[in-house]
Amino acid sequence: MSLVLPVLLPLAAIPFLIAAGERHANRREAVSLAAGALLFLHLLRLAPAVFRGARPETRLFDFLPGIAFGFRLEPLGMLFALVAALLWIATTLYAIGYMRGHHEQHQTRFYTCFAIAISATMGAALARNLLTLFLFYELLTFSTVPLVTHHGTDEARRGGRTYLGILLGTSVAFLLPAILLAWHLAGTLDFTDGGILRGTAERPMLMLLLALFAFGIGKAALMPFHRWLPAAMVAPTPVSALLHAVAVVKVGVFTMLKVLVYIFGIDLLHELRLSDWLAYVAGFTLIAASLVAMFQDNLKRRLAYSTVSQLSYIVLGGAVATSAGALGAGMHIAMHAFGKITLFFCAGAIYVAAHKTRVSELDGLGRRMPFTFAAFALAALSIIGLPPGGGLWSKLLLALGTADSGHTLLLAALMISSLLNVAYLLPIPMRAFLAQPPQVQEHEDEAHPHGEAPLPSVIALCFTAACTVLLFLAPTPLYRALQGMVLTGGTP
Amino acid sequence: MITDHLPVLQVVIPLLAAPLCVVLRGSFAVRQFVKVVSGLTFLCSLLIFTHVTRHGAMGYELGGWQPPWGIEYRVDALNAFLLLIISGMAAVILPYGTRSILREIPREQHHLFLAIFLVCVAGLLGIAVTADIFNVFVFLEISALSSYALIGMGRSRRALTAAYQYLIMGTIGSTFLLIGIGLLYMKTGTLNMADLALRMPPPHESSTVIAAFAFLSVGVSIKLAVFPLHTWLPNAYTFAPSMVTAFLAATATKVSFYLLLRIVFTVFGVGFAFEAMHLQLLLPPLALAGIFVASTVAIFQTNIKRLLAFSSIAQIGYMVLGLSFGTATGLTAGIVHLFNHAVMKSSLFLAIGCVSFALGAVDLRAMRGLGRRMPFTMAAFLIGGLNLIGIPFTAGFVSKWYLILAALEQQRWFVAGFCLLSSLLAAVYIGRVVEAAYFHDPDPQLTARPVPRGMLAPLWLLTGASLFFGIFTSFPVGAAQRAALLLLGGAP
Numbered sequence: 012m013s014l015v016l017p018v019l020l021p022l023a024a025i026p027f028l029i030a031a032g033e034r035h036a037n038r039r040e041a042v043s044l045a046a047g048a049l050l051f052l053h054l055l056r057l058a059p060a061v062f063r064g065a066r067p068e069t070r071l072f073d074f075l076p077g078i079a080f081g082f083r084l085e086p087l088g089m090l091f092a093l094v095a096a097l098l099w100i101a102t103t104l105y106a107i108g109y110m111r112g113h114h115e116q117h118q119t120r121f122y123t124c125f126a127i128a129i130s131a132t133m134g135a136a137l138a139r140n141l142l143t144l145f146l147f148y149e150l151l152t153f154s155t156v157p158l159v160t161h162h163g164t165d166e167a168r169r170g171g172r173t174y175l176g177i178l179l180g181t182s183v184a185f186l187l188p189a190i191l192l193a194w195h196l197a198g199t200l201d202f203t204d205g206g207i208l209r210g211t212a213e214r215p216m217l218m219l220l221l222a223l224f225a226f227g228i229g230k231a232a233l234m235p236f237h238r239w240l241p242a243a244m245v246a247p248t249p250v251s252a253l254l255h256a257v258a259v260v261k262v263g264v265f266t267m268l269k270v271l272v273y274i275f276g277i278d279l280l281h282e283l284r285l286s287d288w289l290a291y292v293a294g295f296t297l298i299a300a301s302l303v304a305m306f307q308d309n310l311k312r313r314l315a316y317s318t319v320s321q322l323s324y325i326v327l328g329g330a331v332a333t334s335a336g337a338l339g340a341g342m343h344i345a346m347h348a349f350g351k352i353t354l355f356f357c358a359g360a361i362y363v364a365a366h367k368t369r370v371s372e373l374d375g376l377g378r379r380m381p382f383t384f385a386a387f388a389l390a391a392l393s394i395i396g397l398p399p400g401g402g403l404w405s406k407l408l409l410a411l412g413t414a415d416s417g418h419t420l421l422l423a424a425l426m427i428s429s430l431l432n433v434a435y436l437l438p439i440p441m442r443a444f445l446a447q448p449p450q451v452q453e454h455e456d457e458a459h460p461h462g463e464a465p466l467p468s469v470i471a472l473c474f475t476a477a478c479t480v481l482l483f484l485a486p487t488p489l490y491r492a493l494q495g496m497v498l499t500g501g502t503p
Numbered sequence: 504m505i506t507d508h509l510p511v512l513q514v515v516i517p518l519l520a521a522p523l524c525v526v527l528r529g530s531f532a533v534r535q536f537v538k539v540v541s542g543l544t545f546l547c548s549l550l551i552f553t554h555v556t557r558h559g560a561m562g563y564e565l566g567g568w569q570p571p572w573g574i575e576y577r578v579d580a581l582n583a584f585l586l587l588i589i590s591g592m593a594a595v596i597l598p599y600g601t602r603s604i605l606r607e608i609p610r611e612q613h614h615l616f617l618a619i620f621l622v623c624v625a626g627l628l629g630i631a632v633t634a635d636i637f638n639v640f641v642f643l644e645i646s647a648l649s650s651y652a653l654i655g656m657g658r659s660r661r662a663l664t665a666a667y668q669y670l671i672m673g674t675i676g677s678t679f680l681l682i683g684i685g686l687l688y689m690k691t692g693t694l695n696m697a698d699l700a701l702r703m704p705p706p707h708e709s710s711t712v713i714a715a716f717a718f719l720s721v722g723v724s725i726k727l728a729v730f731p732l733h734t735w736l737p738n739a740y741t742f743a744p745s746m747v748t749a750f751l752a753a754t755a756t757k758v759s760f761y762l763l764l765r766i767v768f769t770v771f772g773v774g775f776a777f778e779a780m781h782l783q784l785l786l787p788p789l790a791l792a793g794i795f796v797a798s799t800v801a802i803f804q805t806n807i808k809r810l811l812a813f814s815s816i817a818q819i820g821y822m823v824l825g826l827s828f829g830t831a832t833g834l835t836a837g838i839v840h841l842f843n844h845a846v847m848k849s850s851l852f853l854a855i856g857c858v859s860f861a862l863g864a865v866d867l868r869a870m871r872g873l874g875r876r877m878p879f880t881m882a883a884f885l886i887g888g889l890n891l892i893g894i895p896f897t898a899g900f901v902s903k904w905y906l907i908l909a910a911l912e913q914q915r916w917f918v919a920g921f922c923l924l925s926s927l928l929a930a931v932y933i934g935r936v937v938e939a940a941y942f943h944d945p946d947p948q949l950t951a952r953p954v955p956r957g958m959l960a961p962l963w964l965l966t967g968a969s970l971f972f973g974i975f976t977s978f979p980v981g982a983a984q985r986a987a988l989l990l991l992g993g994a995p
Binding site: 074075076080163179192194195 | 889892893894895896901903904907908911912919920923924926927930938942974975976977980984
C-alpha cells in the first residue's frame, strides 16, 4: 500500500480541489499544498531504505498474462520522485502568486490536471516494469494537453496540436513497438539490475530496438522530435516550469535511463557498443539546441531550447555506457530540475510583474526585481555548471564518464556546449543588472510602477535557487543515493 | 434440470417474446416488456458462460434427435463468450433504445419496431448457438431480414435505400453461403459442423470442397463487410435509428466474424485453410487495405455516424488480420478485439445517439462546443475515441498489444508497422471530432434538449466497461485465449 500511495495521494486531492472550486480559492490551494507536503513526507519516509539498497516492490494485478501492474522502488526512480514532489510544492506556491496575479481563468481545471500529471509522474518514477511505465507515460501526455492549451487561443490550440501530435505519434509509432519487441525477445519487461536483453538477439536487432526506444521516447526531446517542447511554451508559466522543465521532460530522460540501465544493461551496451550512435545524436542535439537558443529573443523559448540541450546531456550520459556517465546523468536529472525550474519561475515573475517576454526588453530591470534576477543568475550558473551551482558536479561526472568511454569528440561537444550556455544564459541577468533602462520605458513605468512579482512566487523562486546552492555545497547524499543504481548493474 | 435447456432457451426467449410485443401493442407496456426480456436473455447467457467455463462444452439435441441426424446446439468456450457479448449488448442497448426511439420512431410503430428488434437478437443468438450449418443459414436469414426492416425504419427517407442496398448485398452473401453449404452437403452428406470436419475429404481430392470453401468464405465476408465487400455498411449504419446502429455495430459484424472463425477453423481446419488455401497470404492484404482505406475515408467524413461506420470497417480489418495469422496469439487478438470493439463502438454510437437526440443533427458542425454543452456525452465519446486509437488504460490498447505481438511472433514487421500507423489515422479522425467539441464555440442557433438519464446510464455503463477491461484485462483475454486454443484444437 505504501508504494501505491505516491500515485494515489495527488489523485485523492482532486475531489477536494473540485469541491473547493473557484469560489474557495484559498481552500483549493491549501489542498494542493497539503497534498504536495504529504506526498513529499511519505516519499522521504520510503527513501532511506531504498538508498541503502532495499528494493521494496508490489504487484497489484496482472495487467496482461505475465506482465504485472505494480511498483518497485530503486534509487533513480526514488530520487526522481522526491525531486518532482518537492518541486510540486514549490510550483503550487508559485502558481498561487502567478495565476492570481495574472487573473487566469479555469484555475480549478488547472490544479486538477496538475494533480493528475503529478500522479502520472509518480507512477512512471516508481513503475516496476516497462509496460506500467508506458501506461503512466501516456497518461502524463494526455493530462498535460489541457494545461498546454489552457489559454484556449488559436496559438494555444496550435501548440497543443504539435505537442500531442509529436508525443503521441512517437510513442505509438516507435515506443509501443519497442516495448512489444522487448517483450517478444526477453519474455519479461521487469526492470532488472543488469538488464533483461543479454543473449536474446543479435546485435542488429538490438540496435533496431534501441533506435525505436531512443526516438520513441519523444519526451526526451532528441532531435528531430524536439519541436513539441518549444510549442508547449504557450502554456502558463507554472506549467512550463514544473512540467516542461521537470515532470514531463524528466519522465522522458528518466525512461531513457531506465531502458539503458535496467532493460539493456550498461555492460551489454558497452560490450556490443550499441549506443555509440545514440551518444552522437545526443551530442549533436545538445550543440544544435544551444545554438538555436542563442538566437531566441523570447525568454521562454530560449529556456525551452536550453532544456532540449540539457536533456541531451542526460541521454548522452546514459548512452556512453560508463558508470560515471550514468551517475552523472542521474544527478543531472535533479540538478537541472532545480536550476531550470528557477529560470522558468523567474521568467514568469518577470511576465507577471513587468509584462515582458523578450530578452531585449529586460535592460535595467534587475534594480526593480533584485531577488528575481539574483535567483536567475544563481540558477543560470548551476545550469552552465559553474560554482556555486550544483550543476557543476553532475556536469563533471558526465564529462568524466564521456572521457572514460574514449569519445573525445563528445567530450569536446560537452565543453563547447557549456560555453554556449554561458553565452545565452548569462547575458540575461547581466543586462538586467548592468544595462541602463531605456528612457521611454522609464516614462511608461512612471504610470505603472512595479517591483517584484507577488510574494508567494518570489518565495518559491528563492527557495529553488537556494536549493541549487545547497546541492553545490552538499552533493554527497545525492551521489551516494545513486551509486546503488550502477554498483549492482554497471561496469566497475 | 433447467441448466440443460439453457442453450435452447437462449434463442427461444427472445423469439417467443417478439410476437408477444405485437400482442401487447401499447408503447409503454412493450418498452417495459423488452427490458425484462433482454434481462432474462442476458441472465441465460451468463449462466451458460459460467457453466461452460466450469464444466466444459454443453450440447443440446433439438427434439431429442441425436446429432448428426438432428439439429444440435452446442456451446463451447468461443460461442459462450459470443452469446454473452450479444445478449449483454442487447441488455444495455434496449433500455437506451426505449428512450431514443421516442424521437426516431412514430409511437404507433414502437411495438413493431421492438418486436423486430427481438427477432434480430434471436437470430444473432441462434447463429452463435447452433452447431448445424444449415441452421446457421436459417438464423442468418432471420437476423438479416429483421435488420433490413430495422434499418429501413430510420428517420430519413434515405434509410430505405440504405436498407435496400444492404438487402441486395446481404442476399448475395446468404446465397453464396447456401451454395457453399449445398456443396458441402453433396460431398459429405452431413450438416453438423463437427461431423463435417470429420468427413471432410482432403483438398487435393475434391475441387468441390474448394469451391464450397470459396463460396462460404466470400459469403461470410460480405456479411462481415471485409474490404472490398463493405459497400453496404456505411449507408446502413448512417441512416438506421441510433439504437439499431449501435446494436448492429456491436453484434452483427461480430457474429459474422465468429462464423468465419467457425468455418475456417472448426469445419475446414487450420491445415486446409492455411496450407492448401493460403489464407495467411490472401487475407492480410485485404485487411490492411481495408484498415487504411476506411480510416482515410473516415478522416474526410462530416457526418459522425458515417465516420464511425468507416471506422468500423477498419476495425473489422484488425479482426480479420488477427485471424489471418492462424496462430494462438493472432486468434486471441482477433477475439479480444471482437469483444473490445463491440464495447467501444457501441459506446461511441450511443454517444452519437445522445447527440442526435439532443440536437437532431450529427454532423461535425453540430459537434462544435458540445464539450461544454453536453459534458457527459462528449466525455464518453472522448473515451471511446481513445479506445479506438488504442491508448493505454483502454480496452483498445489490449487488442492492439496482442495483434502486434502476433505479427512480431511471425516476424511480419511490415504488418506490425502498418497496424501502428493505422492507429495514428484513428487519432486523426477522432481528433477532428474532439477538437470541434472542445475547442470551438457552439453554434448559437442549435438548441440542445436535455438527454434523459435512461440514455446516459447505458452509455456510461459501456464506457466504464471499456475502461475497466482496459485495466483489468483478465476476463476478455482469458476468454479469448481459451477460445483460441479451442479453435486450434487444444484443450476445452
